[in-house]
Amino acid sequence: MSYQIELRHIKYFLAVAKDLHFRRAAERLFISQPGLSRQIKQMEDDLGVVLFERHNRKVILTKAGAYLRDELTLNLKNLEHTFYHAKLLNNGKKGGLRLGYVGSAMQDIIPNLLLTFRKEHPDVIFNLKEMDNHKQIEDLLSYDLDIGFVRLDRVPKELEIKPILKEPFCLVLPYSHSLNKESFKSLNQLKEAPFILFDPKYSTSYFEKVMQIFDDSGFSPIVSHNTIHASSIYKLVEHHFGVSIVPKSLVDHNNTKVKFIELSHIKQRTTLSMVWNTQNRNPVLKGVFDFILGVSR
Amino acid sequence: MSYQIELRHIKYFLAVAKDLHFRRAAERLFISQPGLSRQIKQMEDDLGVVLFERHNRKVILTKAGAYLRDELTLNLKNLEHTFYHAKLLNNGKKGGLRLGYVGSAMQDIIPNLLLTFRKEHPDVIFNLKEMDNHKQIEDLLSYDLDIGFVRLDRVPKELEIKPILKEPFCLVLPYSHSLNKESFKSLNQLKEAPFILFDPKYSTSYFEKVMQIFDDSGFSPIVSHNTIHASSIYKLVEHHFGVSIVPKSLVDHNNTKVKFIELSHIKQRTTLSMVWNTQNRNPVLKGVFDFILGVSR
DNA sequence: CTATTTGATAACTCATAGTTATTATTTATT
DNA sequence: AATAAATAATAACTATGAGTTATCAAATAG
Structure with a gap:
């Protein structure tokens, strides 16, 4: 109960803590600089805590100030969520x-x-x-x-x-490719083909899993392109830039330009x-x- | 950022939510009832949420109000902790x-x-x-x-x-008791003795563990007293009200009126x-x- | 049917958030 | 060195709105 600090103080404090500049913070808050200065001062007095070191043309946060910046940011966000949910509840x-x-x-x-x-x-x-x-x-x-x-x-x-969901991978080939469900036995048959894969930064663990598939097949693929969208992979495959491997749930049944071969015999699954x-x-x-x-x- | 609700509103709201009575809540807050009513009204307007149903001599929380009561209580407590820690940080x-x-x-x-x-x-x-x-x-x-x-x-x-810390149990006997470290072989020797034990409500899991010891020894103890302080157990044992079992760390080496026998051969440990x-x-x-x-x- | 309990409403007042104008101080610029 | 520009603090003013008192309306209890 103790304090007469208000949410206003907290919001103002966070604004100053953000760009460490009273005048600019005041502008962003649509109030005057002296007004802001006074509210901050008041917060410091009420709290008994120095929030900023003001010197030589620069303002920096004290230790306590930095701690408060982090905690109060979270707290305020929490409040907003709470109000948002309350509103939804109110509307049934x-x-x-x-x-x-x-x-x-x-x-x-x-x-x-x-x-x-x-x-x-x-x-x-x-x-x-x-x-x-x-x-x-x-x-x-x-x-x-x-x-x-x-x-x-x-x-x-x-x-x-x-x-x-755990799912197997699928091979993606141009529709006219010589390999098909029947003739396909092992990834080895694609040793020489360039591969189009998801960008490793999309998910390293996904990427590593795909690489394990190649490891188990005993060769390193020639990776020609990285993308992050399945549709661009299909476009590239369609135009013979290479072949690819994707999770089964990405199979596009309407796409007649490429064909998919499920690698169900391979132990890796993507999750x-x-x-x-x-x-x-x-x-x-x-x-x-x-x-x-x-x-x- | 959106709201102009202040901590004041939240504190007032929680006060009303607590005793569901505007006048009494206002008294506790040291403000007048109309002032409180207006602040609550304002909070409801700002939030777009009805907090209380006011009718027939009683005020009750709406669904959204009850949700807010719980969440805001937590949030406010959180704030207080944050300020408390900031103060400590400020003092080095x-x-x-x-x-x-x-x-x-x-x-x-x-x-x-x-x-x-x-x-x-x-x-x-x-x-x-x-x-x-x-x-x-x-x-x-x-x-x-x-x-x-x-x-x-x-x-x-x-x-x-x-x-x-896992520790064995110790038997507590009056100093003059016939059993000693050498002659003690099994709890069975105390089949007829009244036992003074910690109250089961102190910790059911602790109590059950002690009971297991008796189970393993093949008898149910005659429990004569329950207490929650080791010192009172020792006093009772000293005056021959019975014998007891306590965790080893409670052994009082300065107490010459009772003696302790460690039950290291027994598998139960208290943690x-x-x-x-x-x-x-x-x-x-x-x-x-x-x-x-x-x-x- | 009166007395009592309740929260809401109305009108007032005073504390203070926010304003403008100014100052003190430090740092660029010439 | 002298001047200009940037910054936050200080001072004095104003106007918003939190909190006040007085009163009302509704609903119960005796």
């Missing part, structure tokens, strides 16, 4: 959910999952966003995302990860996993991933 | 730590641990409190405690638990564990239990 909704997913999950996994879910829980608002693996991790850590769907094996310890922040207090989160884990089991 | 301290422990850990474990720690980290402020197992769990969950030392095997999933809340953001917490786990290993 159960809550909102921000979902991220790698493009390769949108082909058919995510849509099916969500359709089923929405039928049972029409009162949860979804916000869907395609993002790469690392952006998802980042946003999960900063509480800007509730659930991510990634192709990663490991995530930072603040996050929890649960595999929801689509669900990730979330264990500290996330989103009220619908628990129910939702209970559901998803139930469906995917 | 690294932080503060609130420790709880069951009495039976104070005999020699906790003091030694803390003395060693204080030598290396004089800049951490301690706050020590003897509490029973369940009170510690409760306070850890509500963020009123940073680390607990308990004799429990399991804790709620929000908490993490790490055993730091003193450290517990903390994984969500606790106390900045010194991590360093501290790294230290404690290091020492106790």
Whole structure:
């Protein structure tokens, strides 16, 4: 109870902490510089803590100030989420959910999952966003995302990860390619072909898994192109820039320019996993991933 | 950024949510009832959320209101902790730590641990409190405690638990008792003796472990008294109310009125564990239990 | 049917957030 | 060295709105 510090002080403090410049911070806040200075001063007095060292044309955060910058940023974000959810609850909704997913999950996994879910829980608002693996991790850590769907094996310890789908790989060949389901026996037959693969930075663990396939086949592929979209892979394959390997769920049945051969005899599987922040207090989160884990089991 | 809701609103809201009575809440806040009513109204308008249903002489929380009560309570507590730690940082301290422990850990474990720690980290402020197992769990969950030392095997999933000391049990007998280290072979020899034991509500898992000892010895003890303090056990034993079993660390070497026989041949061990809340953001917490786990290993 | 308990409304006041004008100090620029 | 520019703090003013008192409306209890 103790303090008469208000959210205003906290917001002002964070603004100054951000660009370490009173006048510019004041501008961004649409108030005058002296007004801002006084509020900061007041916060320092109330708290009994010096927040900034003001000297020689530069302002820097004290140790306590830096600590407060980090903690209060989080706290404020938390508040906003709380208010957002309260609003949804007020409107008879159960809550909102921000979902991220790698493009390769949108082909058919995510849509099916969500359709089923929405039928049972029409009162949860979804916000869907395609993002790469690392952006998802980042946003999960900063509480800007509730659930991510990634192709990663490991995530930072603040996050929890649960595999929801293991799938085999498929070979992608130009439609006119000499190999077909019957004549294809081993990857060795493609020893000389250039390969078009997902960019390693898309997911190192995914990339390493693909490389293991080549290792097991006893050769290193000639990698001619890296991309991050399945559709560009197919375009390149179609125009004979090379051949490729993709997760089975990315198979595009409508594409008549390329053909797919499932590598079911190969032991490697790629895993689509669900990730979330264990500290996330989103009220619908628990129910939702209970559901998803139930469906995917 | 959006809202012009202030901490004042939140504090007022929580006050009303607490006793569901505007006039009484206003009194507790030392403001007038109309003032409070207006602030709550304003919060509802700003938020676009109805917080209370006011009718027939009673005020009740809406769904959204109840959600906000829970979340905002936490959030406010969080803020207070943050300010508290900032103050410590400002004074050149690294932080503060609130420790709880069951009495039976104070005999020699906790003091030694803390003395060693204080030598290396004089800049951490301690706050020590003897509490029973369940009170510690409760306070850890509500963020009123940073680390607990308990004799429990399991804790709620929000908490993490790490055993730091396993120790055998000791028999406690009056000094003049006919049994001694040499003549004692088995608990069976005390089949007819009344036992003075720790109250089961002190810790069911501790109690069950003691009961297992009797099970393994093939008899059920006659339990004559329950207490929660080792010293009262010793007093009762001294005056021939019965005999007892206690963890080895509770042995009081200065007590000449009773004698202790270590039950090292018995497989049961009692475990003193450290517990903390994984969500606790106390900045010194991590360093501290790294230290404690290091020492106790 | 009166008395009492409740929260909302209305009108007032005073504390203070935010304003403009200015100063002190340090650092570029000539 | 002298001047100009940049910065945050200080001082004095103003106007918004938090908190006040007085009152009302509704709903119960005796």
